[in-house]
Amino acid sequence: MSVLYKEFTNDEEVVTAVQSMKTNGIDESNIYVITHDDDRSKRVADNADANTVSASDVGLGTAAKNVFRKKGDELRADFQELGFTKEESERLEEKLDQGKVLVVVKDAPAGFTI
Helix, strand or coil: EEEEEEECCCHHHHHHHHHHHHHHHCCCCHHHEEEHHHHHHHHHHHHCCCCCCCCHHHHHHHHHHCCCCCCCHHHHHHHHHHHCHHHHHHHHHHHHCCEEEEEEEEEECCCCCC
């Protein structure tokens, strides 16, 4: 099992993609919507019936540290807790800086693509 992601520029595309993933057997508890803005993340995740990264996903230690981190640092830490390398986390956070929406699938089954 691995962690995968796909970037989107349009919120409606995210909703469609998440619905398709669920139809293809991906457990909704493994699907996360991440943006650079917490309100947008929550809104898109609610519309797609997906998750946002929470303290239970990253662990108490990271969640406590995130309170004092800048947004970019927080997002990179969240990506690492989800299973991405430090380098991947930095690239993903840069995509968020550009206004992208990322859909992350944690524990993706072998052979699954987004």
